Amino acid sequence: MSAALLEEFGRGDARAREESWRYSKMALRSLAQQDFVAADPQAELPEALRARFDWRETRGRRVVLVNGVVSGRYSDFDDVGAMVTVGETGGAYAVRIDGKVDEPVHIVYVGVPSTQPSRWQADTSMVVVNGFARMIEQHLGVDGAGVLGSVHRRIDLGEGARLDLMSLCDLPESVALYRLLEVRLGAKAALHATHVLLGGRLQRLDMQVELAGEQARLESRGVFALRGRAHADTQLDVRHVARDTVCDIVWRGVADERARGIFHGAITVAAGADGSDAKLSNKNLLLSSSAEIDTQPVLEIYADEVKAAHGATVGQIDERALFYLRSRGIPLVEARRMMVTAFCREVLDGVADADLRERLARRMQAALPADGLQDA
Amino acid sequence: MLKIENLHVRVAGKEILKGLSLEVKAGEVHAIMGPNGAGKSTLGNVLAGREGYEVTQGSVVYEGRNLLELEPEERAAEGVFLAFQYPVEIPGVNNTYFLRTALNAQRKHRGEAELDSMQFLKRVREKLAVLHLKDELLHRAVNEGFSGGEKKRNEIFQMALLEPKLAILDETDSGLDIDALKMVADGVNAMRSPGRAFVVVTHYQRLLDYIVPDFVHVLADGVIVESGDASLAQKLEEHGYAWIAERKLAGAA
Numbered sequence: 001m002s003a004a005l006l007e008e009f010g011r012g013d014a015r016a017r018e019e020s021w022r023y024s025k026m027a028l029r030s031l032a033q034q035d036f037v038a039a040d041p042q043a044e045l046p047e048a049l050r051a052r053f054d055w056r057e058t059r060g061r062r063v064v065l066v067n068g069v070v071s072g073r074y075s076d077f078d079d080v081g082a083m084v085t086v087g088e089t090g091g092a093y094a095v096r097i098d099g100k101v102d103e104p105v106h107i108v109y110v111g112v113p114s115t116q117p118s119r120w121q122a123d124t125s126m127v128v129v130n131g132f133a134r135m136i137e138q139h140l141g142v143d144g145a146g147v148l149g150s151v152h153r154r155i156d157l158g159e160g161a162r163l164d165l166m167s168l169c170d171l172p173e174s175v176a177l178y179r180l181l182e183v184r185l186g187a188k189a190a191l192h193a194t195h196v197l198l199g200g201r202l203q204r205l206d207m208q209v210e211l212a213g214e215q216a217r218l219e220s221r222g223v224f225a226l227r228g229r230a231h232a233d234t235q236l237d238v239r240h241v242a243r244d245t246v247c248d249i250v251w252r253g254v255a256d257e258r259a260r261g262i263f264h265g266a267i268t269v270a271a272g273a274d275g276s277d278a279k280l281s282n283k284n285l286l287l288s289s290s291a292e293i294d295t296q297p298v299l300e301i302y303a304d305e306v307k308a309a310h311g312a313t314v315g316q317i318d319e320r321a322l323f324y325l326r327s328r329g330i331p332l333v334e335a336r337r338m339m340v341t342a343f344c345r346e347v348l349d350g351v352a353d354a355d356l357r358e359r360l361a362r363r364m365q366a367a368l369p370a371d372g373l374q375d376a
Numbered sequence: 377m378l379k380i381e382n383l384h385v386r387v388a389g390k391e392i393l394k395g396l397s398l399e400v401k402a403g404e405v406h407a408i409m410g411p412n413g414a415g416k417s418t419l420g421n422v423l424a425g426r427e428g429y430e431v432t433q434g435s436v437v438y439e440g441r442n443l444l445e446l447e448p449e450e451r452a453a454e455g456v457f458l459a460f461q462y463p464v465e466i467p468g469v470n471n472t473y474f475l476r477t478a479l480n481a482q483r484k485h486r487g488e489a490e491l492d493s494m495q496f497l498k499r500v501r502e503k504l505a506v507l508h509l510k511d512e513l514l515h516r517a518v519n520e521g522f523s524g525g526e527k528k529r530n531e532i533f534q535m536a537l538l539e540p541k542l543a544i545l546d547e548t549d550s551g552l553d554i555d556a557l558k559m560v561a562d563g564v565n566a567m568r569s570p571g572r573a574f575v576v577v578t579h580y581q582r583l584l585d586y587i588v589p590d591f592v593h594v595l596a597d598g599v600i601v602e603s604g605d606a607s608l609a610q611k612l613e614e615h616g617y618a619w620i621a622e623r624k625l626a627g628a629a
Contacts, residue, residue: 323427323448323464326425326448329453332449334481338469342466342467
């Protein structure tokens with residue numbers, strides 16, 4: 001079963017798959033020991049969970065997938081014209097955007113457990129042909145017998161197209177999720193993606209970006225904030241294929257208690273992609289001696305006149321700053337929270353929408369350190 | 377208000393304070409002077425509750441309670457304030473947010489109502505004016521990009537805002553030009569009151585021209601070797617710390 005999961009969730013040849021799952025092998029193996037039944041797309045969503053995605057600002061533009069299938073019952077989608085198409089049930093796509101869409105489309109994936117461990121899969125695609133689109137993606141789960149979900153998404157940005165993607169993956173420790181995001185950017189296309197990863201028994205994000213057209217641009221911001229026994233594994237793979245392409249990657253990681261975080265950021269500048277500019281910065285904060293973070297930036301350059309910079313660090317909270325806050329009367333838990341939020345802030349600064357940024361900051365703040373969750 | 381008796385403190389295995397005793401009553405201003413390495417900063421850090429300072433002997437009683445038992449944030453809420461010698465820069469933490477969180481955490485601890493943002497800002501404006509600090513500093517991260525003088529004035533501004541009962545100033549004068557020194561002194565003098573005490577730790581007598589203390593103590597090698605009134609600071613200025621060391625030797629002989 002472990003081999004089968006690897007086959008399903010891996011890429012490249014057997015060795016490359018092994019390698020990319022190096023730090024998450026045990027977590028994957030423990031998943032593989034379970035027998036999964038098919039998850040029920042008609043499952044009921046608890047009221048408390050619905051409140052977590054029922055955002056006022058996205059009413060009328062929200063698509064909810066329950067265990068991988070678009071739910072007519074929980075989605076709230078007005079007809080916004082031919083530019084946005086919503087898949088009916090379990091089709092090859094959830095949402096398709098063609099053209100310019102000003103208001104964000106909110107896509108919610110919920111993994112709902114059955115009486116025994118269950119699995120769901122969603123194969124969704126989105127194409128932005130022209131213009132500008134904003135998308136909010138939210139992954140949620142319900143605690144229980146365990147759910148393993150997988151989402152495969154392809155995004156194709158045509159010439160000059162721009163997508164702002166905001167992704168919040170916020171899972172209980174009984175839920176595992178594999179996400180493969182494949183993006184292809186045409187000439188002068190731009191993707192600004194912000195990923196927030198919280199919780200999860202095993203959550204893995206494979207993000208593969210091909211800067212295929214000249215002057216294509218990727219800005220990737222992301223953070224994992226983990227505690228308990230949460231395990232998050234992020235694998236970025238960015239390929240500069242065309243000339244004058246830009247990637248700018250800033251990721252942060254925080255792990256408390258017995259959590260485990262992995263960041264692998266690979267940038268390849270292919271032969272001929274001259275004039276490219278690649279930047280990667282990854283900083284991590286360990287809040288407990290039982291937590292672990294592994295980071296690995298990899299830069300491979302085969303072109304000329306390339307600007308490239310990358311750096312990765314793992315450190316601990318600044319005790320001097322912590323004492324300073326406490327000496328002014330701020331309790332330890334709150335002081336730690338302020339420091340951690342500050343550490344992650346740079347990542348959220350790129351989210352243009354202030355309400356959304358505030359939601360994310362609050363959610364992240366509540367997730368760390370351990371002292372009770374609040375709903376976003 | 378504060379009674380320190382026979383305090384022995386170890387830092388990284390080395391004994392720094394070696395039997396320090398000091399009593400501070402409400403309304404008094406005490407200056408602690410002494411050469412580098414005498415243990416002046418250790419005293420401030422121990423009183424504020426910094427980790428890594430091991431009390432091996434002695435006691436510190438503040439307002440009838442064992443101060444050493446309290447967490448740093450509890451000490452602050454009970455009215456103890458340390459103006460840092462080296463204020464820490466905290467990138468990403470907004471200064472206003474920090475101050476409001478601190479003030480309201482203290483008020484909550486004391487069972488007082490928290491201030492809303494209007495009340496808070498009103499109070500902030502009043503205190504900023506006294507220290508000639510620019511509004512703009514409030515919008516930055518805590519101490520980030522502040523000049524040396526701005527950092528020190530920001531410490532006194534925080535003190536003015538938090539209104540502690542016992543304020544310990546750890547070499548607040550170091551690195552200040554004469555104008556900034558006067559602003560700091562004005563800030564402190566404006567707060568002198570019968571219910572509040574100050575412990576002013578300094579290397580130089582200069583600050584004490586502006587903040588005139590009720591008592592001056594000379595700290596050398598972990599103990600107070602000489603106590604007197606404000607004129608003691610003058611004598612130190614004239615004769616230097618060597619004079620004290622000689623007197624101490626003479627006394628021992």
